[in-house]
Amino acid sequence: MVVRSVGKVGLVATPLTAYFFLWAPILLLVLFSFNDSRSVDTWQGFTLRWYTNIFSGVMGTEARFSTELMMQALSNTLLVGLVSTLIATVLGTMIALSLARSQIPGKRIVDGLMFLPVVIPEITQGVSLAIFFKIVFDFLDTSAGMRATPGFGTIIIGHVAFNISYVAIVVRARLANMNPRLEEAANDLGANTWQTFRRITLPLIMPGIVAGGLLALTLSMDDLVVTFFNAGVGTTTLPMFVYGLIKTAVTPEVNALSTLMLVFSTIVVGVSLMLQNRYADRPYTRQ
Amino acid sequence: MSRGSGGSAVLPFTFDQYTRVFDTFWIVLQRSILVALLTTAICLVAGYPLAYFITRRKTAFGRQFALFLVILPFWTNFLIRTYAWRVILGREGLINSALLNTGIITEPLNLLNTEFAVVLGLVYGFLPFMVLPIYASLSRFDHRYIEAANDLGANDVTSFWRIMLPLTMPGVIAGCILVFIPAIGTFVTSDLLGGTRGLMIGNLIQNQYSGNGNMPLGAALSVVMMMVVVVALLVYARFGEEKK
Numbered sequence: 210m211v212v213r214s215v216g217k218v219g220l221v222a223t224p225l226t227a228y229f230f231l232w233a234p235i236l237l238l239v240l241f242s243f244n245d246s247r248s249v250d251t252w253q254g255f256t257l258r259w260y261t262n263i264f265s266g267v268m269g270t271e272a273r274f275s276t277e278l279m280m281q282a283l284s285n286t287l288l289v290g291l292v293s294t295l296i297a298t299v300l301g302t303m304i305a306l307s308l309a310r311s312q313i314p315g316k317r318i319v320d321g322l323m324f325l326p327v328v329i330p331e332i333t334q335g336v337s338l339a340i341f342f343k344i345v346f347d348f349l350d351t352s353a354g355m356r357a358t359p360g361f362g363t364i365i366i367g368h369v370a371f372n373i374s375y376v377a378i379v380v381r382a383r384l385a386n387m388n389p390r391l392e393e394a395a396n397d398l399g400a401n402t403w404q405t406f407r408r409i410t411l412p413l414i415m416p417g418i419v420a421g422g423l424l425a426l427t428l429s430m431d432d433l434v435v436t437f438f439n440a441g442v443g444t445t446t447l448p449m450f451v452y453g454l455i456k457t458a459v460t461p462e463v464n465a466l467s468t469l470m471l472v473f474s475t476i477v478v479g480v481s482l483m484l485q486n487r488y489a490d491r492p493y494t495r496q
Numbered sequence: 497m498s499r500g501s502g503g504s505a506v507l508p509f510t511f512d513q514y515t516r517v518f519d520t521f522w523i524v525l526q527r528s529i530l531v532a533l534l535t536t537a538i539c540l541v542a543g544y545p546l547a548y549f550i551t552r553r554k555t556a557f558g559r560q561f562a563l564f565l566v567i568l569p570f571w572t573n574f575l576i577r578t579y580a581w582r583v584i585l586g587r588e589g590l591i592n593s594a595l596l597n598t599g600i601i602t603e604p605l606n607l608l609n610t611e612f613a614v615v616l617g618l619v620y621g622f623l624p625f626m627v628l629p630i631y632a633s634l635s636r637f638d639h640r641y642i643e644a645a646n647d648l649g650a651n652d653v654t655s656f657w658r659i660m661l662p663l664t665m666p667g668v669i670a671g672c673i674l675v676f677i678p679a680i681g682t683f684v685t686s687d688l689l690g691g692t693r694g695l696m697i698g699n700l701i702q703n704q705y706s707g708n709g710n711m712p713l714g715a716a717l718s719v720v721m722m723m724v725v726v727v728a729l730l731v732y733a734r735f736g737e738e739k740k
Contacts, residue, residue, distance in 0.1 A: 224549035227542050231569045231623065234580035237590065241583065328673070329725060330681020332698045333718050336705060340715070431573045433684060438705065448575055455579050455688060464583070467576040478571045482564075 235471065242464035259465035274454055279466075282450040289361065289436075289446060290429040293368035298422040300369070301376025302414075308377070309384040326374040335438035338367045342439060359441030367435045372428060376421035383417025423481040427474060513716035521700060521717065528697040529724065531611060532679035535618040536626075539675045540668065542619070543626035547667075550627075551634045563631065570624035578688050581617050582608065585689070609691030617685040622678060626671035633667025673732045677725050697721050 245256035264276055307313065308320055326334060342363050349355040391413070395405040433448040440449065447470070454463050517525070550562040569577065584590045585607040592604040607613060637660065645655035661668070683698030690696065697717060704714030 220545055220548065223542060223545035227546045227623065228565055230542075230620065231566065234577065234584060234620070235569060235572060238576070238580045238583060328677055328729065330677055330698070330721065332681045332683050332701055333722060333725075336701060336714065336718050339705065340711075427571060431575070433575055437702075448573070451575055451579075452684075455575070455582070463579065467573075467579060470573050470576060474571055474573060475568065478568060 238464055239468050239471065242461065242468040244461065247461060259461040260469075262462050263465055263469075274450075274457070278445070279447075279450055282445045282447045285361075285444060286430055286447040289364050289368060290426050293365045293372060293429050294422055294426045296365070297369045297372035297425045298376050298418060301373045301421060301425075302380050302418050304373065304377045305380035305384060306410075309381060323374050323377055326371045327378070331371075331434040332438075334371060335367070335435040338363070338370065338435065339438040342366075359439055360444045363439040363441065364436055364444065364446070367439045368429045368432060371432075371435060372425035375424050375428060376418075379421035379424060380414055380417045383414045383420075387413050420481055423477060427477055431474075513710075513713045514720070516713060517716050517720050521697075524695055524697055524700055525720065527611070527695075528680050528682075528721075531615055531618070531694075531696065532676050532682075534615055535622065535679045536672050536676045538615070538619045539623050539626040540672060543623055543671060544630055544668070546623075547627050547630035547634050550631055551637075566624050566627050570628075574621060575684060577621060578617050578685050581613065581620065581689055585613055585616075608689060609693050611690065611694050613689040614682070614686050614694040614696070617689040618679050618682060621685060622675045625674040625678070629670040629674065630664060630667040633664040633670075637663055669732055673728055676728055680724060681721060 243255050246253040346357045395409045436446050553559040553562050587604045595601045641659050642655050681698050686694045686696040701714045701717045704710045
């Protein structure tokens, strides 16, 4: 009996502790971004000072953390995020479709390779991409005399490289749940391959594509490691900017900036969940 | 390959870098593996009850909300979540100032820049990776098996070990892999929370590539790390997929 009640308490207490553990740091960060004090130890009243600081001048103490540079980093992040998401979503969807529908030789190998970027450590991916770019650039330099340096191009290629897998996996899951009879029925009713794809398959896998795309966008905007190794000099993204800021000092402005990024990703997650609920079309899926 | 000017790689081929990996950096490699294993173990012990808790919510809304509470921190920028621990653990951080103010301690504790901080940060960062696969396994688990076992005289502990755990093993293994692999390659967490004390293989690799590092050495370190990862994946292939 004693063992049983201890077990029962443990089964509730452990999850609640885990929830507390997951949320407390984030909530504290948000709370202290409104604290009217430079240190984090005491609450000295509410202020929006750190937020206005971000947008009106220098955060921290150094010029390399100016608002102007932050805005530039933000626009770099958005640009890289949107371009790489677009490319990765199109390519990832194509891979998912071809893997699910065709009988190409070596399908299993491609299937396995698709999961590779998801399971290998990020740092390995960043490093191997960096080496790859270096080899390509050296080759271009010696063979064609073309000078190329890391920058936007390399970051975007790097992001596409890891995002394709995530998009492909999400879209494939959706395809696997789809009732194949719907496509057969369209064929029987005289639709050609393209019409079947355009009118039946694409609308049905759209939620998967959108979810995959949003996942890719979030991953791209959050990525530090792959960007870090492939950015070269002069191209900074927001995570790199924040990283530099954190390495220098713990300042309330970082709390405020973090809170803003937090709000943004919450909105993206919310939109993604909403879209998935709206498209929850159970009759068309294979149960 | 050998180290060339500016740390880039040049011919001839040599195994020197691997010798260095296993001589000089053996201790770092060892620490990385230990930290990753410890992180995985803690995540498992905390994550399984949490996943169970989510599956046992009565309503669909309850389940979704409980799951959402795990997913949202997971979608939050990793850098920010790691940074939050710096605020909490620092010398003038929350824990130290709370303990100082209440008079429990007189000197600030050294919480940041320790292996403890690294493990804490990693568990925090990767707990959702453990919870989600186990949740997926548990939600397919038929709880009538437990009732049947109880009717046949098994107590809760026995039915957990003999029925529930074996049947949800694929989820457990998948979770362990998903935590172990990023944990061993960590670079941000150990850099921000570990300092020099928490130097891990990921930081070593990064050092070899930036500035006047040593790219061949970095490559050798990466290869060795990949070997560890491959071993982990083989374990997964052997035990994780079988029972599906």
